[in-house]
Amino acid sequence: MTPGPDAPDPYDEMSAAGGGVREHYRPFGDWLERTAADRIAQKREEAERAFHRVGITFAVYGEQTGTERLIPFDLVPRIIPANEWCVLEAGVKQRVHALNLFLRDIYHDQKILNAGVIPAERVLGNSEYRREMMGMDVPGDIYAHIAGIDLVRAGYGDYFVLEDNLCVPSGVSYMLENRKMMMRLFPELFATRSIRPVQHYPDMLLENLRAVAPHGMESPMVALLSPGAYNSAYFEHAFLAQQMGVELVEGQDLFVQNDCVYMRTTRGPQRLHVIYRRVDDDFLDPHAFRADSVVGVPGLFRAYRAGNVTLANAIGTGVADDKSIYPFVPHIIRYYLAEDPILNTVQTYLLYRPQDRDYALAHLDELVIKEVHGAGGYGMLIGPASTLKERDDFRARILAAPENYIAQPTLALSTCPTFVASGLAPRHIDLRPYVLSGRDTDLVPGGLTRVALGEGSLIVNSSQGGGTKDTWVLADPSGTSHA
Amino acid sequence: MLSRTANELFWMARRIERAENTARLLDVTYRTSLLPYQVLEPGLEWAEPWSVPLISTGLATAYYKRHPELSAENVLRYMILDAGNPSSIYCCLRGARESARSVRGAITSEMYEDLNTAWIEMREYDYERVQAVGMSVFLDWVKMRSHLFRGVTFGTMLRDEAYHFIRLGTHIERADNTARILDTKYHMLLPSAADVGGAVDYYQWASLLQSLSGFESYRKIYSDVISPLRVTELLVLREDMPRSLHCCINFINETLSLLCNEDSRELKRLADEMYVRLHQGRTEDIIRYGLHEYLMDFLARVSALGDEINRRFLVPSN
Numbered sequence: 001m002t003p004g005p006d007a008p009d010p011y012d013e014m015s016a017a018g019g020g021v022r023e024h025y026r027p028f029g030d031w032l033e034r035t036a037a038d039r040i041a042q043k044r045e046e047a048e049r050a051f052h053r054v055g056i057t058f059a060v061y062g063e064q065t066g067t068e069r070l071i072p073f074d075l076v077p078r079i080i081p082a083n084e085w086c087v088l089e090a091g092v093k094q095r096v097h098a099l100n101l102f103l104r105d106i107y108h109d110q111k112i113l114n115a116g117v118i119p120a121e122r123v124l125g126n127s128e129y130r131r132e133m134m135g136m137d138v139p140g141d142i143y144a145h146i147a148g149i150d151l152v153r154a155g156y157g158d159y160f161v162l163e164d165n166l167c168v169p170s171g172v173s174y175m176l177e178n179r180k181m182m183m184r185l186f187p188e189l190f191a192t193r194s195i196r197p198v199q200h201y202p203d204m205l206l207e208n209l210r211a212v213a214p215h216g217m218e219s220p221m222v223a224l225l226s227p228g229a230y231n232s233a234y235f236e237h238a239f240l241a242q243q244m245g246v247e248l249v250e251g252q253d254l255f256v257q258n259d260c261v262y263m264r265t266t267r268g269p270q271r272l273h274v275i276y277r278r279v280d281d282d283f284l285d286p287h288a289f290r291a292d293s294v295v296g297v298p299g300l301f302r303a304y305r306a307g308n309v310t311l312a313n314a315i316g317t318g319v320a321d322d323k324s325i326y327p328f329v330p331h332i333i334r335y336y337l338a339e340d341p342i343l344n345t346v347q348t349y350l351l352y353r354p355q356d357r358d359y360a361l362a363h364l365d366e367l368v369i370k371e372v373h374g375a376g377g378y379g380m381l382i383g384p385a386s387t388l389k390e391r392d393d394f395r396a397r398i399l400a401a402p403e404n405y406i407a408q409p410t411l412a413l414s415t416c417p418t419f420v421a422s423g424l425a426p427r428h429i430d431l432r433p434y435v436l437s438g439r440d441t442d443l444v445p446g447g448l449t450r451v452a453l454g455e456g457s458l459i460v461n462s463s464q465g466g467g468t469k470d471t472w473v474l475a476d477p478s479g480t481s482h483a
Numbered sequence: 484m485l486s487r488t489a490n491e492l493f494w495m496a497r498r499i500e501r502a503e504n505t506a507r508l509l510d511v512t513y514r515t516s517l518l519p520y521q522v523l524e525p526g527l528e529w530a531e532p533w534s535v536p537l538i539s540t541g542l543a544t545a546y547y548k549r550h551p552e553l554s555a556e557n558v559l560r561y562m563i564l565d566a567g568n569p570s571s572i573y574c575c576l577r578g579a580r581e582s583a584r585s586v587r588g589a590i591t592s593e594m595y596e597d598l599n600t601a602w603i604e605m606r607e608y609d610y611e612r613v614q615a616v617g618m619s620v621f622l623d624w625v626k627m628r629s630h631l632f633r634g635v636t637f638g639t640m641l642r643d644e645a646y647h648f649i650r651l652g653t654h655i656e657r658a659d660n661t662a663r664i665l666d667t668k669y670h671m672l673l674p675s676a677a678d679v680g681g682a683v684d685y686y687q688w689a690s691l692l693q694s695l696s697g698f699e700s701y702r703k704i705y706s707d708v709i710s711p712l713r714v715t716e717l718l719v720l721r722e723d724m725p726r727s728l729h730c731c732i733n734f735i736n737e738t739l740s741l742l743c744n745e746d747s748r749e750l751k752r753l754a755d756e757m758y759v760r761l762h763q764g765r766t767e768d769i770i771r772y773g774l775h776e777y778l779m780d781f782l783a784r785v786s787a788l789g790d791e792i793n794r795r796f797l798v799p800s801n
Contacts, residue, residue: 052599052603053596053599053600053603054592054595054596054599228585229581229584229585234584238584238587238588239587241588242587242588247485247488247588248586248587248588249485250487252487253485253486253487263485264485264486264487264799265484265485265486266484266485266486266489266644266648266742266796266797267484267744268746268799
């Protein structure tokens with residue numbers, strides 16, 4: 001490919017710069033060409049109906065209570081060739097492994113801080129740092145049992161890590177349901193048996209959760225703790241609990257006695273050992289954290305500290321996925337693993353540093369400004385798409401609290417053809433693979449591909465109108481190692 | 484099983500059953516309201532056929548707070564579509580679907596999809612649309628959704644505790660509702676005492692039988708004209724009649740045998756007592772005692788049983 005001199009067009013996943021279809025998209029491209037437009041339109045409707053009936057929805061905050069929406073599903077898959085996946089897989093495993101070592105360290109000896117690799121106040125002064133976790137051992141030294149690593153492809157096609165999600169990453173149910181939907185709508189596409197399966201994710205998750213039971217016990221009772229049916233990710237909570245065959249519990253179903261956690265059941269109290277919790281740290285235990293939490297379990301933290309129950313993810317992981325820690329992750333990898341990072345990190349300006357701040361304020365129209373604790377695509381300024389007023393507004397906010405902001409160059413995220421009202425058009429995408437740690441660190445070949453449906457939009461978050469695609473990781477054509 | 488889960492399953496089943504029986508109740512009211520009929524004393528509102536569903540469900544007071552006037556349209560709006568009436572068909576289908584959604588893991592995906600579809604379709608109805616498709620067609624649709632749900636449950640669900648709580652909810656609600664529907668006959672006035680056993684009386688009993696899907700069974704079993712004594716026997720005491728009180732109590736008793744342990748003796752005792760009364764009961768005695776009085780006593784017992792199920796399984800204190 002022959003990219004332009006300065007700003008290349010965004011990298012397109014399907015079409016090479018000359019207009020030809022990339023090798024790994026060819027079978028799909030041929031199929032697309034052969035398949036009548038009205039059949040595809042009919043399948044799109046079928047998919048929408050099925051998602052509604054099955055109730056694969058997410059609740060929308062701020063709208064009428066109980067409003068549920070579909071996340072738009074696009075029929076054009078995101079396809080990743082085997083050689084690229086090898087690198088991504090090794091890269092995210094390396095990253096999560098190092099982040100777990102980092103979390104263990106900052107809640108114990110703090111060697112990395114004493115060595116001056118990361119400024120201590122960035123960690124210890126971070127609002128996500130949980131002093132309560134100091135000196136506490138967690139089974140297997142695993143803190144981030146489930147990690148969602150957001151990747152984007154930019155520039156000439158290199159992958160970058162955009163951010164780490166180590167608290168309660170969501171979206172994996174869409175990865176699974178999207179695959180199920182594609183196989184149901186277009187079984188012929190899977191007949192070549194070159195697309196690697198992802199459906200064993202729930203089994204892998206359960207295995208990892210069981211592996212971190214207290215005291216290495218053999219048959220632990222595992223449950224998924226959800227804030228309840230009005231949470232935006234409730235469908236996913238119910239789905240995963242069902243797929244794993246574990247109880248879906250809410251705070252009101254649990255109580256703590258003698259530092260042990262019990263479920264209220266029709267046959268009396270039943271002891272619980274591992275909790276896959278989809279409730280944020282702050283709301284887990286009104287005795288230990290926010291007293292106004294109604295979705296937590298009073299006394300849970302004491303039981304946790306006593307080692308009688310395992311929480312996945314551990315409390316206090318938020319400090320490691322903070323955007324102000326993000327630029328240090330390459331150092332973290334080198335420090336603990338003595339390896340070079342496999343994946344690229346986006347150049348990041350920390351605005352509490354005067355020289356970074358000066359640069360950023362002078363280039364607001366080129367950069368992306370993010371809140372350190374922001375999530376969901378909120379609290380962002382995308383420089384090139386911003387108005388003067390928005391930039392002035394951010395300038396004032398940065399100057400008022402520079403430590404709350406970082407800046408990054410605006411990445412030209414790769415695009416993938418996507419069905420829109422006018423037909424197929426390129427839309428920007430990202431990728432979130434889900435890395436599981438417990439027995440070891442591993443992931444299923446795939447992830448959630450999110451797509452920004454607005455023309456030119458870079459915001460893929462479902463709360464802001466993003467859609468999803470099925471993600472195909474292709475088997476190694478030599479057909480050896482992969483199931 | 485989590486007590487909360489058992490509670491949601493129990494109420495999911497009760498709500499679907501209630502939606503179905505509300506449809507049956509409105510059906511019998513609708514049929515009898517078409518009979519030639521005269522109100523003897525204008526102003527005696529409770530004598531109107533459309534007051535009957537309100538009286539037998541205990542909703543009359545709540546209704547009159549909302550609608551000062553009694554009319555067919557108002558009663559239908561209240562019983563079918565009113566989001567402020569927790570027993571309306573609308574609220575029952577919404578509540579059943581909400582319960583199912585909150586315990587999706589405990590039921591099969593087919594069951595959830597079925598309730599979700601029922602709710603999505605229900606949302607499309609307003610009074611005008613119900614009128615346009617026809618009252619009977621709409622009420623049949625409600626019954627059919629309930630049949631479908633039962634069938635999907637029967638055909639897909641593991642016979643585990645969750646299944647038993649669903650079954651328990653269905654039959655507690657049905658026992659209650661059959662008794663109430665049967666009691667409507669007590670509230671339907673006849674033009675005069677001389678009309679007992681007359682044409683209007685006959686048609687009232689016949690519509691009641693039809694609304695409980697008992698008309699054809701009646702013909703099959705008795706091959707004879709409709710008599711109050713036999714209708715009572717069929718709908719109270721016959722254990723092979725799926726909506727009869729006896730049959731419901733049999734199901735409840737069987738299910739409780741599977742769920743109860745040594746801690747739930749009182750619950751089992753209450754159920755056994757009801758079983759014995761129905762198993763040993765005689766139609767003549769019921770009629771002599773008074774069918775209305777008998778049904779009121781039965782409803783009180785069902786309610787006590789429900790309270791004990793609650794205490795024991797659904798909302799236990801630690």
